[in-house]
Amino acid sequence: xxxxxxxxxxxxxxxxxxxxxxxxxxxxxxxxxxxxxxxxxxxxxxxxxxxxxxxxxxxxxxxxxxxxxxxxxxxxxxxxxxxxxxxxxxxxxxxxxxxxxxxxxxxxxxxxxxxxxxxxxxxxxxxxxxxxxxxxxxxxxxxxxxxxxxxxxxxxxxxxxxxxxxxxxxxxxxxxxxxxxxxxxxxxxxxxxxxxxxxxxxxxxxxxxxxxxxxxxxxxxxxxxxxxxxxxxxxxxxxxxxxxxxxxxxxxxxxxxxxxxxxxxxxxxxxxxxxxxxxxxxxxxxxxxxxxxxxxxxxxxxxxxxxxxxxxxxxxxxxxxxxxxxxxxxxxxxxxxxxxxxxxxxxxxxxxxxxx
Amino acid sequence: xxxxxxxxxxxxxxxxxxxxxxxxxxxxxxxxxxxxxxxxxxxxxxxxxxxxxxxxxxxxxxxxxxxxxxxxxxxxxxxxxxxxxxxxxxxxxxxxxxxxxxxxxxxxxxxxxxxxxxxxxxxxxxxxxxxxxxxxxxxxxxxxxxxxxxxxxxxxxxxxxxxxxxxxxxxxxxxxxxxxxxxxxxxxxxxxxxxxxxxxxxxxxxxxxxxxxxxxxxxxxxxxxxxxxxxxxxxxxxxx
Numbered sequence: 001x002x003x004x005x006x007x008x009x010x011x012x013x014x015x016x017x018x019x020x021x022x023x024x025x026x027x028x029x030x031x032x033x034x035x036x037x038x039x040x041x042x043x044x045x046x047x048x049x050x051x052x053x054x055x056x057x058x059x060x061x062x063x064x065x066x067x068x069x070x071x072x073x074x075x076x077x078x079x080x081x082x083x084x085x086x087x088x089x090x091x092x093x094x095x096x097x098x099x100x101x102x103x104x105x106x107x108x109x110x111x112x113x114x115x116x117x118x119x120x121x122x123x124x125x126x127x128x129x130x131x132x133x134x135x136x137x138x139x140x141x142x143x144x145x146x147x148x149x150x151x152x153x154x155x156x157x158x159x160x161x162x163x164x165x166x167x168x169x170x171x172x173x174x175x176x177x178x179x180x181x182x183x184x185x186x187x188x189x190x191x192x193x194x195x196x197x198x199x200x201x202x203x204x205x206x207x208x209x210x211x212x213x214x215x216x217x218x219x220x221x222x223x224x225x226x227x228x229x230x231x232x233x234x235x236x237x238x239x240x241x242x243x244x245x246x247x248x249x250x251x252x253x254x255x256x257x258x259x260x261x262x263x264x265x266x267x268x269x270x271x272x273x274x275x276x277x278x279x280x281x282x283x284x285x286x287x288x289x290x291x292x293x294x295x296x297x298x299x300x301x302x303x304x305x306x307x308x309x310x311x312x313x314x315x316x317x318x319x320x321x322x323x324x325x326x327x328x329x330x331x332x333x334x335x336x337x338x339x340x341x342x343x344x345x346x347x348x349x350x351x352x353x354x355x356x
Numbered sequence: 357x358x359x360x361x362x363x364x365x366x367x368x369x370x371x372x373x374x375x376x377x378x379x380x381x382x383x384x385x386x387x388x389x390x391x392x393x394x395x396x397x398x399x400x401x402x403x404x405x406x407x408x409x410x411x412x413x414x415x416x417x418x419x420x421x422x423x424x425x426x427x428x429x430x431x432x433x434x435x436x437x438x439x440x441x442x443x444x445x446x447x448x449x450x451x452x453x454x455x456x457x458x459x460x461x462x463x464x465x466x467x468x469x470x471x472x473x474x475x476x477x478x479x480x481x482x483x484x485x486x487x488x489x490x491x492x493x494x495x496x497x498x499x500x501x502x503x504x505x506x507x508x509x510x511x512x513x514x515x516x517x518x519x520x521x522x523x524x525x526x527x528x529x530x531x532x533x534x535x536x537x538x539x540x541x542x543x544x545x546x547x548x549x550x551x552x553x554x555x556x557x558x559x560x561x562x563x564x565x566x567x568x569x570x571x572x573x574x575x576x577x578x579x580x581x582x583x584x585x586x587x588x589x590x591x592x593x594x595x596x
Contacts, residue, residue, distance in 0.1 A: 002480040004480060004482060004483075005477070005480040008477050019465075254461060254463060255463055255474075257461065258461055258463070258474065258475075258522075259474075259478055260447075260450070261421075261450065261455045261457075261461075262450065262451070262454075262455070262474075262475040262478045262479070262522070262526065263447040263448065263449075263450035263451035263478060263479060263526075264447060264478040265444075265447045268478060
């Protein structure tokens with residue numbers, strides 16, 4: 001097709017949108033409604049995801065280490081007589097061969113260095129580094145037993161706090177050092193917990209697995225609902241544009257018959273309708289963007305003033321993304337809708353031109 | 357692709373522009389529209405196609421324009437073998453012919469100039485050529501001064517002349533006129549056929565379907581008469 005034909009046909013398509021303005025307006029109205037609903041679904045989903053993101057950040061796990069305090073207070077498994085014997089043998093041989101005898105002497109609490117795995121902060125941090133190397137681990141923070149005790153005391157009621165203070169003063173710090181772990185994806189929560197538990201030096205993991213499951217379920221639900229809303233509205237948009245183009249086509253039967261009679265190719269007949277469909281889609285996208293901006297602004301202002309929260313997704317952060325999605329939907333619906341219709345028409349009625 | 361024709365004998369022009377050999381057409385409904393049609397129309401001829409309703413005239417024209425496909429037989433038009441023609445080639449065939457409709461088929465929201473120019477836009481002509489050729493075509497049909505008029509402002513005869521200008525503007529070798537005088541008064545009918553005769557004298561082949569026996573008698577051209585899907589008469593000189 002020649003460039004001047006493309007120019008002529010594009011101009012014809014734009015002109016047709018104006019000539020059939022009533023039908024175009026009706027289609028634009030329905031398309032705008034579909035796009036606004038899609039936009040709202042995306043904005044709601046973005047806001048829910050933001051809220052969930054905050055929850056995810058809070059949903060950290062504490063991996064407590066087998067340190068001195070663990071040996072002192074922890075509930076260790078009872079050793080079998082054989083293990084005790086082997087242990088005492090190896091201890092005695094180590095004592096005699098390489099280790100200084102003082103190192104294996106129990107302290108005033110009866111704890112020997114071989115009774116626990118993490119002996120100092122360096123070893124604790126090294127274990128944290130091992131955790132950080134695992135898949136799905138976003139960040140790891142070493143929490144010393146002292147910091148752990150302070151944080152526990154802060155979260156305690158007055159009576160509980162004084163009990164912990166007493167315990168600390170009488171017997172020493174009851175808290176073990178811990179690794180504070182944040183995960184990337186809560187859906188992989190249990191696998192990650194298992195991997196951390198498998199590391200040497202980890203005693204127990206404290207987590208809120210229920211919350212992780214709920215977050216994962218909510219995210220999945222939002223994803224599925226969003227997909228179906230968009231899919232259904234896309235189909236509606238396609239049908240609407242197709243119908244408009246069909247009406248336009250029947251209104252322009254005369255022109256099509258003349259085109260066919262004077263030797264127009266199918267593409268020559270199609271292009272103005274496709275341009276018209278694109279125009280409808282494009283105009284709808286622009287109107288939907290403006291309307292959604294207005295609606296969202298009103299809604300968010302109301303939410304901020306009534307609930308007092310300002311932690312919501314700003315429209316400007318999603319404006320370009322939404323505009324591109326709307327234009328994509330509009331052009332897709334316009335081009336595909338008109339293409340399907342005109343193809344169908346040309347295969348049936350459009351091939352005849354002597355009787356219209 | 358174009359097929360090479362053999363030289364035609366007799367009083368026909370040297371190169372047949374339309375040729376039917378053993379053509380039959382039966383519609384899916386079972387209606388036998390045409391049966392065993394054999395005909396040659398030479399380049400530069402003026403031919404009337406006559407016959408009562410249901411005789412097969414419309415089917416005959418539709419086969420020439422490749423709006424319908426023959427069930428059997430061979431049809432060649434303007435060098436195109438219609439029996440082997442693909443759908444994508446049909447526009448090329450139609451660009452070699454001009455079609456005049458009984459109901460004029462003018463686009464009401466376009467003026468006379470635009471209606472004629474429309475046929476040139478379809479073939480991708482440039483603006484300057486369109487301006488020149490449309491003016492020429494309108495002058496040929498005597499409507500040079502009506503270029504800016506809207507179809508509704510014209511008489512039936514004038515509207516048909518616009519239709520004729522549109523058929524002429526791409527300089528076709530063949531003009532197919534499907535009852536062009538069907539919607540105009542008798543005086544205007546004479547004007548239109550006179551105009552077609554003049555166009556024919558300049559070398560364009562004219563194939564005109566008509567019910568008007570007076571026109572056929574008064575303009576001495578070849579007449580093909582169809583009845584019940586068969587050619588029952590083929591006379592030069594307007595006798596039937």
